Amino acid sequence: MQKLVAVDLAKSYRLLNHGPTVLVSSAHDGQQNVMAAAWAMPLDFDPPKVLVVVDKATHTRELMEASGEFVLNVPCRAQAEQVLRAGSCSGKEVDKFAACDLTALPGEAVNAPHVADCIAYLECRIISEPHNQQHYDLFIGEVLAAKADADVWHDGHWQFDGHDDKRSLHYIAGGSFFSIGEQLSVSATPPQ
Template identity: 60%
Template sequence: MPVSTVEPVELAKAYRLLNHGPTVLVSSAHGARRNVMAAAWCMPLDFDPPKLLVVIDKSTFTRELIDASGEFAINVPTQAQRALTVAVGSDSGRDRDKFAALDISTFTGDTVAAPLIAGCVAWLECRVVPENHIQSQYDLFIGEVVAARADSRVFSAGRWHFSPEHDALRTLHHVAGGAFFVTGPMTDGDGD
């Protein structure tokens, strides 16, 4: 991914990075340990400050790292990263570093320690908003988005704009059993 295409996203428009319902990769880190997992249940929650919701099962290593660090990152993978998305969603990182085992390239974010995954089209750095009841009862985490960026080839001026020349950058949408849809053609609408 050309570094020149990664641009900051205004926090007031960060919700638009998730509003179309993509499958995401949740990355986390604490101390010398790090992990990444796939999650199909992630959505925007609020605008100011921007917040999102993500389900992270209590049995996962990602959850252990998030509980310890109080932060995580949401990475929005592409159609070209389908195999990677399935791989990180099918295996635990508790006994091995998935980043090393799967040769996942990362870069450092602005605010949180969780690694950001190269090749994705959007990244949201989040701090956990403590809500112990919903975390323990429903495995539901609220994250306050403290930094956001996107690949300007497909997201700029606060909008997604997938085009045929960037088909490999279309986002994934899990529909069950390892099957995915990808983002389709845009239909312009009125409004902001």
């Protein structure tokens, strides 16, 4: 069983700061859906906010707009095939959780589900910005809860060494991904 640790909301932006592909999950009125998204990023620290681009034509967006909430799930290398499938079919036509062999787990602060076995979860309430949503498909979410996999999240940072199957995914198009690579830390000397 995966062990999750709570993430300090002031540091929750670090779950996305390295630019991973995410699975956006949503739910409303007995329906739920999940989609893959490559365009998600942290926006602010206090309160913590994120941005995600969700096309008008998606079922996930319909559920997000109806419920006012969503979850950004950070999938890992072991889930690459499932992520690609989630980005290749419509939730209007199939139950994407079943079709993509994904398991929905209940959220804590929102009704939208988590996707099991992802390495991080950011539960979000939509901050309504109708102009950005309609013209740019851009949604702002206030992060209400955040958790990360204790195997790869330590001391407020990602630490993937020894857990290659849990490295985050980064979509580069055409069914190809990178998984995050080697971590290195540097110190900068201030300019003289």
